[in-house]
Amino acid sequence: MLYHLLYPxxxxxxxxxxxxxxxxxxxYASLTAFFICFFxxxxxxxxxxxxxxxxxIQEDGPENHHKKAGTPTMGGVLIIFSVVVSTLLWTNLTNxxxxxxxxxxxxxAFIGFADDYLMLIRKxxxxxxxxxxxxxxxxxxxxxxxxxxxxxxxxxxxxxxxFKNISPDIGWGYIFFAVxxxxxxxxxxxxxxxxxxxxxxxxxxxxxxYMLFAYVTGHVRIAEYLQISYVSGSGELTIxxxxxxxxxxxxxxxxxxxxxxxxxxxxxxxxxxVIGTVAVITKQEIMLILVxxxxxxxxxxxxxxxxxxxxxxxxxIFKMAPLHHHFELKGWPEPxxxxxxxxxxxxxxxxxxxxxxxx
Numbered sequence: 121m122l123y124h125l126l127y128p129x130x131x132x133x134x135x136x137x138x139x140x141x142x143x144x145x146x147x148y149a150s151l152t153a154f155f156i157c158f159f160x161x162x163x164x165x166x167x168x169x170x171x172x173x174x175x176x177i178q179e180d181g182p183e184n185h186h187k188k189a190g191t192p193t194m195g196g197v198l199i200i201f202s203v204v205v206s207t208l209l210w211t212n213l214t215n216x217x218x219x220x221x222x223x224x225x226x227x228x229a230f231i232g233f234a235d236d237y238l239m240l241i242r243k244x245x246x247x248x249x250x251x252x253x254x255x256x257x258x259x260x261x262x263x264x265x266x267x268x269x270x271x272x273x274x275x276x277x278x279x280x281x282x283f284k285n286i287s288p289d290i291g292w293g294y295i296f297f298a299v300x301x302x303x304x305x306x307x308x309x310x311x312x313x314x315x316x317x318x319x320x321x322x323x324x325x326x327x328x329x330y331m332l333f334a335y336v337t338g339h340v341r342i343a344e345y346l347q348i349s350y351v352s353g354s355g356e357l358t359i360x361x362x363x364x365x366x367x368x369x370x371x372x373x374x375x376x377x378x379x380x381x382x383x384x385x386x387x388x389x390x391x392x393x394v395i396g397t398v399a400v401i402t403k404q405e406i407m408l409i410l411v412x413x414x415x416x417x418x419x420x421x422x423x424x425x426x427x428x429x430x431x432x433x434x435x436x437i438f439k440m441a442p443l444h445h446h447f448e449l450k451g452w453p454e455p456x457x458x459x460x461x462x463x464x465x466x467x468x469x470x471x472x473x474x475x476x477x478x479x
Contacts, residue, residue, distance in 0.1 A: 123210065123213075142355050149206050149209070155370070156370065157370025164381070173194055195371065195383045196232060196387020197386055198371060211359050220271070223260075224393045228389045232389040257302075257306060264302060264397060265400075269295050271353075276293075278297070303393075306388075307419065308418060311422055315444055315457060320368050320391075322415065322461070322462065324372070327395070332473060334361055337351050348403070364394065377458060395412065410468055418442045421441045422441045424437055424441075
């Protein structure tokens with residue numbers, strides 16, 4: 121909105137020319153999202169407390185989690201609000217990809233809201249059934265995949281990291297590939313959201329990483345120099361990724377240990393979904409395995425645990441899944457688990473960025 125209102129004024133007031141630059145708008149959009157979360161956070165926490173919207177803890181979860189019962193949850197509404205408002209304020213609203221990303225943000229937030237709301241109504245840690253939640257995610261991801269597939273200039277080539285000359289074109293099959301990426305990332309972030317600040321930290325790290333990927337992918341000369349796919353218009357997602365990081369930092373102020381508020385599914389599902397969508401649009405979808413490696417590890421720990429449990433009639437690989445619970449039961453203090461997982465996420469992000477020169 122600001123871009124459309126103020127940039128046209130550059131013909132009479134040269135200062136407004138800065139609004140044409142993605143880097144300028146990304147910085148101030150990030151700050152906008154941060155300050156919305158930072159200043160609205162105390163009010164949201166107070167309102168959630170007044171409405172008695174508190175976290176319900178699984179009875180079979182780690183014992184030290186029971187002290188967190190009643191902590192305000194559904195704080196993801198604060199993140200989503202700041203993301204949507206900042207996006208509408210600072211991005212070019214004629215960009216197709218911005219509307220694709222907003223579609224995922226809002227629609228997945230509604231799924232998460234429904235899940236959290238049912239937990240509140242039932243007064244237990246059970247919301248939507250896994251099947252209905254997954255089905256809704258799939259339907260919305262298919263709609264998003266079709267939308268992206270029909271965007272002008274978007275190609276259906278699949279980029280293979282480290283191999284610049286291998287880019288198979290999978291045609292309409294790319295829609296289903298996009299669905300796997302979006303739904304998979306959404307659920308992986310949701311599984312990671314189990315400790316104070318554990319999920320939002322790696323989300324911020326992944327957002328900053330894809331902020332860089334979006335910028336180089338949307339810049340024709342840099343993309344050509346790095347020998348990566350150029351996607352016209354994807355540079356605008358640099359701003360969105362900055363907004364995601366800014367909102368994440370603002371929320372982390374209140375979500376850091378000991379948390380004053382939890383994001384709930386209304387936050388974790390859309391955050392994962394939009395990261396997956398950005399990865400698809402920027403043609404760095406396979407690289408997401410590395411950028412979001414921590415989310416992948418957490419998801420795989422659940423898959424392996426469940427599979428091994430069923431195949432061996434009750435035996436377990438980990439003390440508890442997802443993986444962060446395993447380390448809790450081994451006696452690691454919660455802050456130590458969180459920070460060490462963040463360190464892993466930063467290391468994986470740095471490795472993924474280095475691949476831009478390894479082709």
